[in-house]
Amino acid sequence: MKKRRIVFLMFLDVIAINLAYILALYIRFEGVLDLSYMKIYLNHIIAITSMKLVVFYLFKLYKSLWEYASIDEMIEVVGASIVANVLIGIYMYLSQAGLPKSIYAMVLILDMALVGGSRFFYRVFRRLKYGIKNESDYKRILIIGAGAAGALVLKELRNHETLHSKPVAFIDDDPKKKGKNINGIPVVGNRNNVLKVCEKYRIDEIIIAMPSAKVEDRKYFLNECKKSNCKTRILPGVYELIDGKVNVTKIRDVQIEDLLGREEVKLNLGELSNFIEGKRVLVTGGGGSIGSELCRQIARFNPKELIILDIYENNAYDIQNELIKRYEDLKLQVIIATVRDKVRIDEVLEKIRPQIIFHAAAHKHVPLMENNPGEAIKNNVFGTLNVVQAADKYNVDKFVLISTDKAVNPTNVMGATKRICEMIIQSYNYISNTDYVAVRFGNVLGSNGSVIPLFKKQIAEGGPVTVTDERIIRFFMTIPEACQLVLQAGAMATGGEIFILDMGEPVKIMDLAKDLIRLSGFQPEVDIPIKITGLRPGEKLFEEILLNEEEMTKTSHNKIYIEEPMEFDNNKLMNHIFKLENAVRSQSSMKIKDVLAEIVPTYRPFKPVSLIEEDIIFTGQKETAVTYD
Structure with missing residues (x-):
């Protein structure tokens, strides 16, 4: 041909x-x-x-x-x-x-x-x-952004007839462009006219083509598009368009990340390069959502060797192939092992002698861990202890624990186990030459098992979209953003700190669900129903970030804070953990939770028998607090 x-x-x-x-x-x-x-x-x-x-x-x-x-x-x-x-x-x-x-x-x-x-x-x-085609066969498209990107989107849509898309109007904030034509398509208004234009021109789909626009401008237009009930798609930002080219494959559905409007993280590249370049770096749980993104970020900074350790070979295989394709000169090793196996972890560290460890291996699903507390402790507590002790034994320079906001005043087993992990690294920091630190952050958008992929799947199936409680709020950040800040925190760590990442403004899960429905071209409760299912065991209405806000200090990075190190008696902590090990052997959930409460005084096990709500004025972080009798 x-x-x-x-x-x-x-x-x-x-x-x-x-x-x-x-x-x-x-x-x-x-x-x-x-x-x-x-x-x-x-x-x-x-x-x-x-x-x-x-x-x-x-x-x-x-x-x-x-x-x-x-x-x-x-x-x-x-x-x-x-x-x-x-x-x-x-x-x-x-x-x-x-x-x-x-x-x-x-x-x-x-x-x-x-x-x-x-x-x-x-x-x-x-x-x-x-x-001359029948107009009913084509989607009527409104392009927001009458600049170079918008013109290229117009060209791409016209060149790909199989998309069955007909651009009919532009919107742009530049008053000089209003009334003008771009390749025969008129510029008919600005940001204040989105809804009127959609109605007048019978728009089926909106494409936002403003890759270099400020975050707040893109967020404004996205909020206007939500009100139109039109399917909305977007051209990624300049930093996402790596090759600088615009084509139909780059126009994607709007993600909730776009709507949240978080600024791109600014990194101290020199500090990160000094931290990682020429070092052997081990990432446990390297095939998971956070672990795999950490590997992608680390590979950028030319490590001497990157070692991925994971028990799930399929995940490890996927990230291995991705990194080999992207970084031809990267020395990469994949190890299949579980952090639960103390002997195996000891063998691995003795052989590879990493200089930096990012410990991302963990069980994280709150309801599953609530029903399987012994497994949560084996993986999160004992698994972390195995890697911590091996790091001490083989003189690792720096150990970075990936923690969670659920470790603060935990109401669930998963959060309590992660708090014990923080206590372990802080206690070992005082008796070891290794610098142990933890980085604590909230929910990451799009991670395995998180709410966003679930909502998208439910919308694709026609609903209902399930929300546990219409008042529930969460802090969110993107996976790349979280991992970049983890690296930056690791670079500035001196040992013993718990780094707190700025999660931005809290988001109502109900609003999140409605936004995703609208941006998918549907109306909440009309096309897609929303079902309230009730709080699950161990679930809070809100998440906290700090144990003691008064002891939080700023760092050189505007999105990273430090909770001052706390001293823990290592011998006393190990005695508690030994007691926890016996509780796990008993296979009694009540015994396990009792010992967890003994180790973590702020742990308040979920007891749904008498749920008492304390109304608290919304301060930007909390809307409702839940107490238990």
Whole structure:
């Protein structure tokens, strides 16, 4: 098929090349073909045609997709025509072929018109065909952003007829653009006219094409689009468009991350480079949502070796293949092991001797761990203790624990186990040469088992979307943002700290569900029902970030804070953990929770028998507190 297209294009060019000379002679002699000049041309017709075809080939005129012909293809045609005709002029001069000089100038212009015209004819034909199609077969598109990106989106939509999308209007805040046309499509308003424009032009879908806009501007338009009940898609920000190119594959559905409008994290690249470059770095749980993103971020900073440790071979295999493809020079090792196996962990660290450990391996699902407390303790507490002790034994420079806001005043087993993990690293920091630190943050958007993928799946299935309580609020950040801040915190750590990441403003889960429904082109409670299921065991209405806000101090990074180190008696803590181990062996959930409460005084086990609500004025962090009798 490709060869046939090239042959067909060459055939058209042969006709165009020779027609150009015939027309030039005809025009030059006012409608009469001078036979003497015609004879000179015919004597050199093979050489002229062959030379031009070779030049056209070298200018890649036969590789361009002429159904998408644009100004770039026209520039190629102009350049090829100029070079080809200069060479022909030199050839004819050396051959002493006496054609009038004006013929060469006319042939150049005719070459551009005929060769270029053949490339644009098909696109014109497609545009005419597109214009007479039944409008009911096409989605009516509003493009927000009448800049370069918007124009490219328009071009892409027109070039891909299979999308069945018809751009009908632009919106842009620049008053100079209002009333103007971009390739035939009018700019009809600004940010204040989104709803009116959607109604007037019967818009089916909105595409936001503002990759370089400020976060607050994009967030404003997204909120306006929500009100329209139109399907909304978006062109990613400049930092996401790595290659700088805009095409239909880059236009994606709006993610809740776009709506939350979080600024891109600014990193101290020099500090991170000094922290990671040339070091052997181990990531436990390296195949999980957080662990795999940590591996991606670490690989950027040229570690001496990156070691991924995970018990789930499929996850580890996926991130291994991704990193090998992206970083050809990365020295990478994947180890299948569980942090529960003390002997295996000891063997691994003795062999690889990592200098930095990021400990992301953990059980994290609150309701599952509430029903399986022994497993939560085996993996989270004893698994962490195994890695901590091995790190001490083999002189690891720095150990970074990934913790959670659920460790603060925990009401569930998972949170209590993570608080014990924090206590372990702080107690070992005082008796070891290794610097042990923890980084605590809230929910990450899109992680395995998180609420966003669940909502999307429920919406795709037609609902209902399930929310545990209409008052429940959570703090969110993106996985890349969380991992970048974890690395930055690790770089600035000196040992014993618990770093607290700025999670921004809290978000109501009910609002989150409604936003996702609207941005998917549906109306909450009309097209997609929302079902309240009730709080699950161990679940809070709100999450806290700090144990003691008065002891929080700022760091050099505006999104990272420190909870001052607390001293723990290591011997006393180990005695408690030994007691916890016996409780796990008993397989009694009540015994396990009693020992957890003994180790973590702020742990208040979930007891749904008498739930008493204490109304608290909403302060931006808490809306409702829950206490138990």
